[in-house]
Amino acid sequence: MTDQRAPALRRAATVAFVLYLVVLAGAAFLPLPSMQLERGTGPSYDLALRRPDLLGGWEVQRNVLMTIPFGILLPLVVRWRYEALVLACFGVTLLIETVQLLVSAAVGWSWRAFDVNDLLLNTIGGLLGLAFTATVLAVVRRPSLPSARRLLPGGLAAALVAWAVVATVTTPPEREVVYACDELPAGSITELPGGASAYAGRDGSVCLLADGGTASLPFDAGPGPALTYERPDGTWEVGTAQPGDVLTAGAGGPVVELHEVDGSGVLVWAARR
Structure with a gap:
């Protein structure tokens, strides 16, 4: 050049x-x-x-x-x-x-x-x-x-x-898409704060239930809220996370407790906004 x-x-x-x-x-x-x-x-x-x-x-x-x-x-x-x-x-x-x-x-x-x-x-x-x-x-x-x-x-x-x-x-083929909320629980139901609950589908996916609403999330769902609902004590959110994730409730708020779901590697949580 x-x-x-x-x-x-x-x-x-x-x-x-x-x-x-x-x-x-x-x-x-x-x-x-x-x-x-x-x-x-x-x-x-x-x-x-x-x-x-x-x-x-x-x-x-x-x-x-x-x-x-x-x-x-x-x-x-x-x-x-x-x-x-x-x-x-x-x-x-x-x-x-x-x-x-x-x-x-x-x-x-x-x-x-x-x-x-x-x-x-x-x-x-x-x-x-x-x-x-x-x-x-x-x-x-x-x-x-x-x-x-x-x-x-x-x-x-x-x-x-x-x-x-x-x-x-070498990535394995994609799994069949399973909507956990359309199936019976593959394990025990996990009770969450705020009246929410969660259970696993047959492929490790998760169904979240809160105030009449449901959300099916895959086995590799990342951190974040999936449902928002109102209760007498305020607005609540329920969502998922993966092992190693850390979530806090608001700026400088306490760390949100993550719960295991029987039959899934996905962690779930519920917190008041």
């Missing part, structure tokens, strides 16, 4: 990078808390690492695709060492997840959950973009083989991406 073309490429990449960051911020932080109607029970986070399935659905693919441009454009904008570029791919998604958690804590309800799986998938996307740019630049410039020290971060990044690909290929 000639010296005359390099500055022009860098300017174009900088403009594209700024526009991308605006789009990324919109995807990560919109709608704002004041623009949503459904409110949960406070900030929450999901620390249960699950197998990445890159072909499993739009939500997974979106988390990977949204950071690929970051990895592609960043090396064209800044002249950082490769180790710093790898850390930046991780750092930008860590920043997004942390801001979402802090805003949820500030507004007092689960606007966004800190999800370690989103953190992993976003990082994989950034590393894929970084690998693409590194490959193109290597072909154009034909550099000499870098030292082993410089190959280490790339090797770690490649191992992470390879693990995600292998996990995707």
